[in-house]
Amino acid sequence: MKRVLITGATGCVGRQVVPGLLARGWDVHAIVRRDPPTDISDVTWHRADLLDRQETERAVRAARASHLLHLAWYIAPGKWAAAPENFDWVTASMTLLRSFTAHGGCRVVTAGSCLEYDWAYGYCSEDRTPRAPRTTYGVCKNALQMLTAAMAGINPELSSAWGRIFFLYGPHEHPDRLVASAVRSLLAGKPALCSHGRQIRDYLYVQDVADAFVELLESDVAGPINVASGRPIALKDIVERIGQMLGRPELVRLGAIPQAATDVPLVVADMTAAFERLRWRPAHTIDQGLEKTIGWWRERMAQSEAVTWA
Amino acid sequence: MKRVLITGATGCVGRQVVPGLLARGWDVHAIVRRDPPTDISDVTWHRADLLDRQETERAVRAARASHLLHLAWYIAPGKWAAAPENFDWVTASMTLLRSFTAHGGCRVVTAGSCLEYDWAYGYCSEDRTPRAPRTTYGVCKNALQMLTAAMAGINPELSSAWGRIFFLYGPHEHPDRLVASAVRSLLAGKPALCSHGRQIRDYLYVQDVADAFVELLESDVAGPINVASGRPIALKDIVERIGQMLGRPELVRLGAIPQAATDVPLVVADMTAAFERLRWRPAHTIDQGLEKTIGWWRERMAQSEAVTWA
Numbered sequence: 097m098k099r100v101l102i103t104g105a106t107g108c109v110g111r112q113v114v115p116g117l118l119a120r121g122w123d124v125h126a127i128v129r130r131d132p133p134t135d136i137s138d139v140t141w142h143r144a145d146l147l148d149r150q151e152t153e154r155a156v157r158a159a160r161a162s163h164l165l166h167l168a169w170y171i172a173p174g175k176w177a178a179a180p181e182n183f184d185w186v187t188a189s190m191t192l193l194r195s196f197t198a199h200g201g202c203r204v205v206t207a208g209s210c211l212e213y214d215w216a217y218g219y220c221s222e223d224r225t226p227r228a229p230r231t232t233y234g235v236c237k238n239a240l241q242m243l244t245a246a247m248a249g250i251n252p253e254l255s256s257a258w259g260r261i262f263f264l265y266g267p268h269e270h271p272d273r274l275v276a277s278a279v280r281s282l283l284a285g286k287p288a289l290c291s292h293g294r295q296i297r298d299y300l301y302v303q304d305v306a307d308a309f310v311e312l313l314e315s316d317v318a319g320p321i322n323v324a325s326g327r328p329i330a331l332k333d334i335v336e337r338i339g340q341m342l343g344r345p346e347l348v349r350l351g352a353i354p355q356a357a358t359d360v361p362l363v364v365a366d367m368t369a370a371f372e373r374l375r376w377r378p379a380h381t382i383d384q385g386l387e388k389t390i391g392w393w394r395e396r397m398a399q400s401e402a403v404t405w406a
Numbered sequence: 407m408k409r410v411l412i413t414g415a416t417g418c419v420g421r422q423v424v425p426g427l428l429a430r431g432w433d434v435h436a437i438v439r440r441d442p443p444t445d446i447s448d449v450t451w452h453r454a455d456l457l458d459r460q461e462t463e464r465a466v467r468a469a470r471a472s473h474l475l476h477l478a479w480y481i482a483p484g485k486w487a488a489a490p491e492n493f494d495w496v497t498a499s500m501t502l503l504r505s506f507t508a509h510g511g512c513r514v515v516t517a518g519s520c521l522e523y524d525w526a527y528g529y530c531s532e533d534r535t536p537r538a539p540r541t542t543y544g545v546c547k548n549a550l551q552m553l554t555a556a557m558a559g560i561n562p563e564l565s566s567a568w569g570r571i572f573f574l575y576g577p578h579e580h581p582d583r584l585v586a587s588a589v590r591s592l593l594a595g596k597p598a599l600c601s602h603g604r605q606i607r608d609y610l611y612v613q614d615v616a617d618a619f620v621e622l623l624e625s626d627v628a629g630p631i632n633v634a635s636g637r638p639i640a641l642k643d644i645v646e647r648i649g650q651m652l653g654r655p656e657l658v659r660l661g662a663i664p665q666a667a668t669d670v671p672l673v674v675a676d677m678t679a680a681f682e683r684l685r686w687r688p689a690h691t692i693d694q695g696l697e698k699t700i701g702w703w704r705e706r707m708a709q710s711e712a713v714t715w716a
Contacts, residue, residue: 183553186553190497236556242548243496247490
């Protein structure tokens, strides 16, 4: 039986990846820092703090997995982009990877980010677009990508792929991010305050992100690969669709907040390589993804009217 | 009193750096893995294996230095370029740096390498030449450089510089490297077997390399800076000078061994930035450096005729 070890299994991508792997017959092991979650089934949990070398090595040794799906990272809201903890996650990831290969691991797939690219280029292509990350998070992911590729380069037993996630949305997303925040505001009958919204991005429904990682893990694709929809969209189009779907278009307030000084007009993914090399395609249009996301938030907010995210 | 903590103090650059720092009034602390060396004086030694996180943190805490000069790395002869240990040294360096900043360190200078550059460009300039290292060593140094710069970027208390060493020669160099090997062969009356020798490189005497690092440490120069002579020379000119100095030009056998398939015609340093930003200049011409190197090997080989390096 194929066995995979996952980090970040309780995150918004990770929890969608697990059923996908189980459905394809994988024996799923996962590292969890505290108590195993009660709402994720059929996983063998290994308790370890990935920032602790001994605990990490113990968990990797216990799991004896041939495959590693490394999704965990420091993601504290509002702090992740510039936090010094990003450096600790490079160190933690290197320790994890060295331990995994020392115990016979043969394939690793890691979550990268569009923030590794130089956003001044707008159109992000794996081979052509320079990497010039402006955030600490992007520098750390970019450095780890190069180190991981070099590790596979000198180890014929190891193959590695690196999925660069662009913009995602869907269940379990942090409530302050664009889609979640707009949906929640409108469901509560409050205005959704936006910038001008002409920024063009590539948004992908989190289930499709998860499916791409399952496919990447099972493929022999090596190196960086973009994980996106290939269908760029203006932010205002996303928010206006949410307004229409919820029957409250008048609550969408474009131009109500200023654009961030560091904002750029275009960040989209060249999906040529991904679509040529992976059997995967996004299964959700933006409308289908938004419908599901709205349904999830509606249920969640109804279940607990006492919950106040803001 | 200014206090600096050095790693790699017993290496060929490190042991020349120590007297330079002492002469400028530094309180010199150094991390050593085993017993402190008996031939380096006036240093406070801290015993630690840099690959061990707890030992590293303990040594950094004990040293309480404001400055860090990080020269240590994995340098096993014949193996360093492609060894997986390079990855462990990235991790070790990150741990060292995080610990140093956590204990109030304010300036770090690290030894980088011309192997970080894309050698296809020949002329290596800090700002313009792309980094595209072909060796594991180069990938790891390049990744660490980016991480170090990013760490200083989010920490206003920390300044960092990165000295990219090109080609060095002098006392304590490994006996199999170009200059040491040619000198030893000719001193022993044996032929020095070389390739065609038309490759152009930038060679710097190790004392000058060390002086550059002392100057870098005391300066506020930030980011990568080339450490080289700015006077490119063909390898055959170096070897032929050694032949003349030792009165055995007939023992120099150019073309006796094939050029390595990965060899490139030109690897030289743009020294504009270094000479503009540092008060340092190389103090030795190639002839002066070679004379001193020959003197050192002559003494060493005379002291112990029983020593067989080959």
